[in-house]
Amino acid sequence: MKRILAVLVENHPGVLSRVAGLIRRRGFNIESLAVGVTDTPDISRMTLVVDGDEAQMQQVGRQLAKLIEVIRVIDLDASHTVARELALVKVLAEPAQRPQVLQLAGVFRANVVDVSPGALTIEVTGTHDKVEALISLAREFGISEVVRTGVVALQRGAGAVTFAEEEREYDADVLRI
Amino acid sequence: MKRILAVLVENHPGVLSRVAGLIRRRGFNIESLAVGVTDTPDISRMTLVVDGDEAQMQQVGRQLAKLIEVIRVIDLDASHTVARELALVKVLAEPAQRPQVLQLAGVFRANVVDVSPGALTIEVTGTHDKVEALISLAREFGISEVVRTGVVALQRGAGAVTFAEEEREYDADVLRI
Numbered sequence A, B: 001m002k003r004i005l006a007v008l009v010e011n012h013p014g015v016l017s018r019v020a021g022l023i024r025r026r027g028f029n030i031e032s033l034a035v036g037v038t039d040t041p042d043i044s045r046m047t048l049v050v051d052g053d054e055a056q057m058q059q060v061g062r063q064l065a066k067l068i069e070v071i072r073v074i075d076l077d078a079s080h081t082v083a084r085e086l087a088l089v090k091v092l093a094e095p096a097q098r099p100q101v102l103q104l105a106g107v108f109r110a111n112v113v114d115v116s117p118g119a120l121t122i123e124v125t126g127t128h129d130k131v132e133a134l135i136s137l138a139r140e141f142g143i144s145e146v147v148r149t150g151v152v153a154l155q156r157g158a159g160a161v162t163f164a165e166e167e168r169e170y171d172a173d174v175l176r177i
Helices: A017-023 A054-066 A094-106 A129-138 A165-169 B017-026 B053-066 B096-107 B128-138 B165-169
Strands: A002-010 A031-038 A043-051 A070-077 A081-090 A111-114 A119-126 A141-149 A152-155 A173-176 B001-011 B028-035 B043-051 B070-075 B079-090 B111-116 B118-124 B143-148 B152-155 B173-176
Touching: A002 A017, A002 A054, A017 A031, A017 A043, A017 A054, A017 B017, A031 B143, A043 B143, A054 A070, A070 A152, A081 A129, A081 B079, A081 B111, A081 B118, A081 B152, A094 A111, A094 A119, A094 A129, A111 B053, A111 B079, A119 A129, A119 B079, A119 B118, A129 B173, A141 B028, A141 B152, A152 B111, A152 B143, A173 B111, B001 B017, B001 B053, B017 B028, B017 B043, B017 B053, B053 B173, B070 B111, B070 B152, B079 B128, B096 B118, B118 B128, B128 B143
Parallel strands: A070 A173, B070 B173
Antiparallel strands: A002 A043, A002 A070, A031 A043, A031 B028, A081 A119, A081 A141, A081 A152, A111 A119, B001 B043, B001 B070, B028 B043, B079 B118, B079 B143, B079 B152, B111 B118
């Protein structure tokens, strides 16, 4: 089963390598990973999509929470979560095929961000499945390159995962929301 | 100077940990990282934004290229690249403030993806600077949570970074485009 883990970490060199190493040693494959800064400049938020059952993921969550740079681990419940992904898809399209590719982009509310004589680059944002669907339809024309960000997610509603300054010094919690 | 590296890798457990470990040992801080599958299911594409000068980055590129799972390393020139990022921003907004937050989203062509009595979640896509600008304006209302994918990038035009099947077995090239 695919699960989404959000991990708040101190933005130190090496933290990514330690988190990735821990997950590898547990034998999980990371399907996607996105790491970006948060509103607090020295804290990054990692979003991992990992394949595993619930008991295994709880164990990984607890072990991640013990890493010194990890401030909080959040095991996100897909049914209360907004999850989105971004992809850039370069579609092969001779000028004669352009209208069809533009129509495909239109259906997905995707933007054309680059045009050249032989190709169009489409920027698409949405759920993992929406991005998959666009890529699968674009194959009909021929795809020359794809890059995907991996999924990022926030819980629905006004609730937020926050922490007090002093919590940085203790073992993190694993929150399930 | 910030540089964008794209790395095509065999999607094996452990590859992320090895790539992150190598970059850490060279003393670079990874500002953002996005890892997702490509159009070839067993190949992932990592996009790294790293701070470093050109000579250092060339060295890192060459060392990454020697890792057994790395198929290709691409040092992307910002002036010939489409680079995009996605962020979900949960903005604190009482019902009376909603029109102002919706107006902000409208200016950035961002979508409101969740509404609750105390907060709105905005999905924004664009360059790193555009995402920064929206976050900075949203601070006026109060931000409860932010998650960013990190930057992904493709070179402009019809050119593509491809490789032949047999290249998987050799040391990778470092391409500068």
